[in-house]
Amino acid sequence: MSSWSRKVAAVALKSVETPPVRVLNPSNDASERELLERIAKSKDQAAFRTLYGNYYQRLSRLLSRMSVRREDIEEVINDTFWVVWTKAADFRGASQLSTWIIGIAYRRALNALRRAKIRPVSDEPFDEDSISVESTDAAETDGQWLAQGLTRLPVEQRMALELTYTLGHSCEEVAAILDCPVNTVKTRLFRARETLKLVLPELAGMSGDKA
Amino acid sequence: MSSRIPDTHAEAWALLPWLATGRIAPEDREWVESHVSSCAECRAELTAQRMIATQVQRDGGVSPAPAASDEQRSFNKLWARVEASEAATPAVDARGAVGASRSSRTVRWLAAAVVVQAIGLGVLGVSLRGSGTPDNFETVAKAEPRINAPAVRLVFAPSASMSTINTLLSHQGLSIVSGPGAAGNFTAVLSADAVASGASAESVASVISKDPNVTFAQPVAR
Numbered sequence: 328m329s330s331w332s333r334k335v336a337a338v339a340l341k342s343v344e345t346p347p348v349r350v351l352n353p354s355n356d357a358s359e360r361e362l363l364e365r366i367a368k369s370k371d372q373a374a375f376r377t378l379y380g381n382y383y384q385r386l387s388r389l390l391s392r393m394s395v396r397r398e399d400i401e402e403v404i405n406d407t408f409w410v411v412w413t414k415a416a417d418f419r420g421a422s423q424l425s426t427w428i429i430g431i432a433y434r435r436a437l438n439a440l441r442r443a444k445i446r447p448v449s450d451e452p453f454d455e456d457s458i459s460v461e462s463t464d465a466a467e468t469d470g471q472w473l474a475q476g477l478t479r480l481p482v483e484q485r486m487a488l489e490l491t492y493t494l495g496h497s498c499e500e501v502a503a504i505l506d507c508p509v510n511t512v513k514t515r516l517f518r519a520r521e522t523l524k525l526v527l528p529e530l531a532g533m534s535g536d537k538a
Numbered sequence: 539m540s541s542r543i544p545d546t547h548a549e550a551w552a553l554l555p556w557l558a559t560g561r562i563a564p565e566d567r568e569w570v571e572s573h574v575s576s577c578a579e580c581r582a583e584l585t586a587q588r589m590i591a592t593q594v595q596r597d598g599g600v601s602p603a604p605a606a607s608d609e610q611r612s613f614n615k616l617w618a619r620v621e622a623s624e625a626a627t628p629a630v631d632a633r634g635a636v637g638a639s640r641s642s643r644t645v646r647w648l649a650a651a652v653v654v655q656a657i658g659l660g661v662l663g664v665s666l667r668g669s670g671t672p673d674n675f676e677t678v679a680k681a682e683p684r685i686n687a688p689a690v691r692l693v694f695a696p697s698a699s700m701s702t703i704n705t706l707l708s709h710q711g712l713s714i715v716s717g718p719g720a721a722g723n724f725t726a727v728l729s730a731d732a733v734a735s736g737a738s739a740e741s742v743a744s745v746i747s748k749d750p751n752v753t754f755a756q757p758v759a760r
Contacts, residue, residue, distance in 0.1 A: 376613060383609045401608075405616040412620055473593045492591040497561040498553070513552040520555070523590055 359424045367415035379408055382425075385494060386432050392489050393482055399439045407432040422503055426496070430504040433486065440482075476526035484519040487512050546573055550580055558587040622753040625693050626722050655717060655724075687727040688739035689715070689758040690746070694724075698751035706751060710742050711735075725758060 359381065365374035383404060390400045410431050418427060477485055483505065490501045502509045550573040556562040557570055574580040690712065694703055707714065711732025717724030728737055739757035747755035 372617070375617075379613050379616070380609060383612070401612045401615070405612060405619070408616055409619065473590070473596075477594075488594060491555050491559060491561075492594040495559055495561055497563065498556050499563065516555055517552055520587065520590070524586070 356423050356425065360420065363411070363415050363418060363424060366412065367418075375408075375412060378411070382408075382428055386429070388493070389429065389486070389489055390432065390436050392477070392485055393433075393436050393440065395436050395439050396443055399443065403432060403435045403439050406435050423500060425494075426500050426503045429490070429494070430506065433504055434506075472526050473523070476523045479526075480519050480522055483507075484515045484522070487515040488519045491516060546570075547577060547580070550574060550577070551583065554580065554584050554587050555591070558584060558591055618753060621695070622693060625696065625753050655714070687730075688733060688737075688742075689725055689727045690739050690743045691754070691756050691758050692717075692724045692726055692746070692752060693722055693754035695751045695753050702751050706746065706749060710746055711737060712742065712746075723754065 359378060362371075362374040362378045365371035366378070386404050386407065387400055390403055391397075395403060407428065411428060418424070477488070480488070486505060487501055490496045490504060491498075496504065498509055498512050501512045505512065546569065550570045553562055553566055553570050554574075557567070557574065562570060574584055698706075706712075707726060711729040712726040713729060714724050714726045719725075728739065728742060732742070743755040743757045746752050
């Protein structure tokens with residue numbers, strides 16, 4: 328193996344072996360199932376409060392990312408946990424508890440968006456011209472470039488991104504939460520990735536052409 | 539090494555976000571990592587996705603993160619809803635899952651409800667004796683003369699004492715005219731004086747619903 332080949336191989340190995348991105352607020356499914364069991368069996372308020380606390384920040388952020396109005400976020404979270412309280416005994420454990428809870432919140436949020444007449448789902452292609460070079464440059468300096476890009480993504484792409492990168496769900500779990508096929512999740516994330524590259528020239532240059 | 543590798547660039551590309559977070563399916567990890575190690579384009583994309591993932595996590599979302607006090611306040615609202623529901627269905631759970639403390643609370647609530655009902659009937663009797671004709675005796679079920687008076691539907695907290703309930707009702711100019719209903723609720727009407735002073739079913743329900751001794755208060759549509 329030539330010196331150049333060894334160097335490429337070393338870089339490739341380093342890239343692949345880099346530790347995965349740390350996920351925020353990872354769920355501990357086993358301990359949360361215990362909490363749910365206490366809720367189901369003995370209507371345990373302390374367990375309910377703990378479970379609520381485990382999800383409050385996560386759901387607030389997720390719903391905010393969905394563009395649910397601030398005044399509706401609390402209602403969606405509480406409606407979600409009302410279902411958790413009343414249906415705790417019905418949870419059969421076929422999926423992760425977090426998938427169940429976040430899936431409920433997602434559907435409630437879609438209803439809230441419909442009530443507010445905010446179009447919740449769109450598969451329209453992203454308008455690349457809508458992001459100006461000027462705003463990108465300004466945003467990049469203060470770290471807002473991503474926020475700009477995210478607001479331009481259709482909500483289902485935003486959710487796929489948020490569920491994957493912030494909450495650390497697998498592709499299959501994201502599909503379960505969004506109630507869509509796994510391939511649809513991959514497609515949504517693929518489109519989101521391409522769109523975000525438009526608002527970060529550095530990324531556009533870092534990665535090659537589309538696959 | 540999987541036989542899928544020679545034809546998997548697009549598939550690996552699609553799975554890079556989950557390789558970046560470590561949540562790629564175990565059955566995919568080996569062949570995707572193998573492909574990435576030999577594909578400069580995928581390596582660059584993997585690096586790009588790690589950067590995006592980090593930025594997405596840093597970006598807190600559209601609204602600022604809620605404070606801890608917001609969380610507690612929200613939970614208190616939810617818990618009040620739970621308690622109102624429990625009070626409205628005081629019957630023992632069919633599966634026997636309700637604990638002893640909840641059962642005793644139900645018994646206390648029922649006892650309080652009976653006393654409140656008796657007081658309500660007494661108040662109503664005095665009221666009717668003062669305004670109705672002697673041969674026009676009215677019962678709780680026959681309250682037509684006051685049917686159009688502003689009314690509020692109430693559920694009291696199980697811990698509320700009789701004196702507290704009495705004070706609460708008199709302060710708002712309310713008189714119980716029916717209850718407890720099947721859902722444990724009472725209906726109370728506003729006195730003529732309260733109405734004359736500007737009170738409405740909506741305003742009274744709004745005020746009284748904030749009292750910790752009341753778990754549910756709603757104006758009755760007329």
